[in-house]
Amino acid sequence: MVDKALGDYSIQDISELIQENVDAVVVADSETNEYRAILRKGMFESFIDGEGSYLDLIEKLVFHFNESNEKITGDYRVFISSYGEFHGKYSRRVKVMLEGDSQPHLVQMSVYPLPNPKKYLFIMDELDANEYEEEYSTTKKVNTIQNTFLFSMYIDLVHDTTSSISITEISDDTVNASIKYSEWRLMIVNMIWPEDQEQFLRRTDPEYLKKNFTPGRTASFDCMMQNLEGTYIWVKLIFSRAETNNEDDYRFVFMVQNIHDNSVELLSALKKYEELALMDSLTGVYNHGGIETELYNAIDLSQKSHEPVSLMMLDLDFFKQVNDTYGHSVGDTTLKTFAKIIKDSVSDEKSAVGRWGGEEFVIIYYGKSGEELRDKAEKLRKAVDEYEFSEIRHISCSIGVTELKESDNFEDAFNRLDKAMYTSKDEGRNKVTLL
Secondary structure (H helix, E strand, O other): OOOOOHHHOOHHHHHHHHHHHOOEEEEEEOOOOEEEEEEEOOOHHHHOOOEEOHHHHHHHHHOEOOOOOOEOOHHHHHHHHHHOOOOOOEEEEEEEOOOOOOOOEEEEEEEEEOOOOOEEEEEEEEOOHHHHHHHHHHHHHHHHHHOOEEEEEEEEOOOOEEEEEEEOOOOOOEEOOOOOHHHHHHHHHHHEOHHHHHHHHHHHOHHHHHHHOOOOOEEEEEEEEEOOOOOEEEEEEEEEEOOOOOOOOOEEEEEEEEOHHHHHHHHHHHHHHHHHHHEOOOOOOEOHHHHHHHHHHHHHHHHHHOOOEEEEEEEEOOHHHHHHHHOHHHHHHHHHHHHHHHHHHOOOOOEEEEEEEOOEEEEEEEOOOHHHHHHHHHHHHHHHHHOOEOOOEOOOEEEEEEEOOOOOOHHHHHHHHHHHHHHHHHOOOOOEEEO
């Protein structure tokens, strides 16, 4: 177009200028889920088809990983339609990645509603590389500070609305979405780990929030949630009620923070300390508290499943003489060897082994009757009797066996087991007794 004085430009000239300078013009109908490209230049010739699905267009423009054309996991596609509803004029910058490119294209997107509220005019331009570098430098500083926050939005419980939605994995900017809070929580609950869904629904319930949050109060809870790649990660869900002078004004900021790495590290440490708390440091089997807990659980399981569960108690004969003759160091070595013989004997069994105290050990066998266990106890007694221990050479053990009864409580079962073992002691040691 020929250059003119400002006063000489007509509306027809402006239309020609737009056609010459704008990179893409698209008309869309959200109700019929279709769009048609009126104008495509440059990157838009390959990025946008001449016509197609409107929701697919929205997904390509804004519903992908930031600075990537990688699609988000299918479960989150339920939200795409909410991103394609516009109320009034809307403008934002989006980053799109064409296949084969190493750097995203920065696009200025403006949306104008047409007379029909479900139809829109999209005008898009690719910004130059300098514009991208400037924006990248700015957002990088922000992301360095806020890179753990995956999602945030503003909630108005009175009007049941959400606004200022920001999903950092999709974009550095807030995104346009038209969705009620009541709808959002029922959709997002499907992304919460099944065991955490009940807590999520309770803690995000509008009445719960109104009742438990005074103005200015912030609270959070941790749970597992599916990220945009479809992997469950640990997150912290944070609610903060806006501090206003109106007590009936229930507006909140909601944020999701990625705490996965720290949580996994913490859970690993807790598991380690749990094992230390329940395990006997000398022999590597359950300690008294650990095997006692296993015994309570075994009684409960036996009464619920009606499957046989049997117990074995082993005690080294004349062990005091080992400590008195050879010293406690040899005694400790003997106990560790004894524990290894026991553990090796149950390696293929569903069982639990623990040190009850001193030289006494208890084994819980699942799916074994008392008669079956007596035969195994006899083999174990013989294995200990024939084993050549370092320093002391040979030592025997006395064993008691019992099968849990449906009427047993902890005291009944343990007293019968203890009596069976001491019967073996009283009848000459190096013996198995079933009671």
